[in-house]
Structures are given as C-alpha cells and as structure tokens.
Amino acid sequence: MLHFDQSLMLVYPYFREYQVEEVISLKWQNQSAVQESWSGEISNKDQKEQAAGQVSEMVKNGDVIGVGSGSTSYLALKAIAARVQKEGLDISAIPTSHEASLNCATLGLKTTDLMNSRPDWGFDGADEVDTDNRLIKGRGGAMFAEKLVMASSPKTYILVDGSKFVSRLGEKFALPIELDPRALHLVETKLKDMMKAKLKLRMAKGKDGPVITESGNLILDMTLEETVDNDLENRLRSIPGVIETGLFIGYPVEILTV
Structure with a gap:
C-alpha cells in the first residue's frame, strides 16, 4: 500500500499544485521498473x-x-x-x-x-x-x-x-571467503598455511575480471578437504583482510524444505 506524507507539502511547497493522487503516481514507468526481475x-x-x-x-x-x-x-x-x-x-x-x-x-x-x-x-x-x-x-x-x-x-x-x-559442509559447494582486494595474496597465503583446501578467485561471467561483492570486495572460493568445525569461521576471520565467510553457524534458523 502506498502512503503519502502530507508534510511533503510543507517542505516542498510546489507539491500543493498537484492532487495527492498525482503525486503518488510520480514513479518510474520505464521497462526495467515494471518487468519481472x-x-x-x-x-x-x-x-x-x-x-x-x-x-x-x-x-x-x-x-x-x-x-x-x-x-x-x-x-x-x-x-x-x-x-x-x-x-x-x-x-x-x-x-x-x-x-x-x-x-x-x-x-x-x-x-x-x-x-x-x-x-x-x-x-x-x-x-x-x-x-x-x-x-x-x-x-x-x-x-x-x-x-x-x-x-x-x-x-x-x-x-x-x-x-x-549434505552430510558434510563443503560437500557440493566451495566455501566463499569475502576479502578486501588489497589482501588477496596475504589471505591466500594464510589460508594455505592454515588448512588443506583448493582456492580459486571467483571470476565474473557477465563482465571481465573478478566478481565484486555487494560490499565492493573479492571472493575466494575454498574447496574444503576436511570437516568443518564450529571454530573454523573464527579462525578464518582472524586473518587480516578477511571481511566475511559463507559459513552460517549458530544462527536462529528454521529449515523449510521445498
């Protein structure tokens, strides 16, 4: 439901020239605003x-x-x-x-x-x-x-x-590690010293170069070769430059199976 804030007329006096319905209708009408996303x-x-x-x-x-x-x-x-x-x-x-x-x-x-x-x-x-x-x-x-x-x-x-x-995390998908671009080589080196894993910088499919996350960082995909314990995330995030990991452990979740 759309709501119209009457206080807009106090802040923007030119709104008084329009009916409320006309103001509400001032929205994008281009194709990308209405097509299935x-x-x-x-x-x-x-x-x-x-x-x-x-x-x-x-x-x-x-x-x-x-x-x-x-x-x-x-x-x-x-x-x-x-x-x-x-x-x-x-x-x-x-x-x-x-x-x-x-x-x-x-x-x-x-x-x-x-x-x-x-x-x-x-x-x-x-x-x-x-x-x-x-x-x-x-x-x-x-x-x-x-x-x-x-x-x-x-x-x-x-x-x-x-x-x-899965019976073991990492069984089907690599574990994503989000990192500051400046820390790429440091993080890769530390990860190889920390555990057995295959690392690959995630590359984009719709553009040249690597994937850039929502926060402007890079992603290293880590193929795990050992069992994930509950402390792994803390160890990964202790590496300077690691922003986040794809491990979600200990959150209040309920699984709804399709």
Missing part, C-alpha cells in the same frame, strides 16, 4: 511456490521482514506482494542484496534498513545445509549483509530443496 529459469518451480506460499501465510500486518536472495525467495516475495495488494497489509522489507532490493521495488513492496528498523523475522535460501542446520551461503556475494540481517532477526526461515542437504 527474475529472468532465469526456476527449477522445481511448483515445489518452490508451495514453500513461497507457506512463507507468505506467516506475514502479519506491521511486520518488518528480512528478505534474502535466490529464486525461492523471489517467489516468496511475489506471494507476499499479492497478499499486500489484496489485503492492504502494511509491511516493510529489509533486503540483503541489490537483487532483493530490485525485486521489492518491482513488486511494489516498501523497504527499510537496519538503521531504522529491526526485522520481526526473515527468510532466505542456502547453498548447503548439514544435519546440524549449519549453512553455506554466498553464491550471490551478499554474505555480509545476510549475516547482519539474520543476526538481527529472532528467526530466519531457510527455503531449500532436497538437493541442498
């Missing part, structure tokens, strides 16, 4: 839409919701937006990535941030989930913001299909 093919779409429906039913009027990335999160946002439009719910989303922010804008959902609001709950996806509900995330390069929002939320629902469950 998820362009790729969605695998297991029927099952993911069921999970998305579960998430949308949890929404209550006044909720502030942490919003993750990925195809299932996008479908959940679509289902939430449909409820907002149909029922006139007043909710706000805290996006954890540019992707999520664009999805919210396209679907007409209000957004806020952690400086102004604390999430009542959140939802996100994961690349891997082990038997202790520990996660590997980070293919989208937004680990830092995802952890901030997840740590701020009383509970985060993780939407995954059966292919994401």
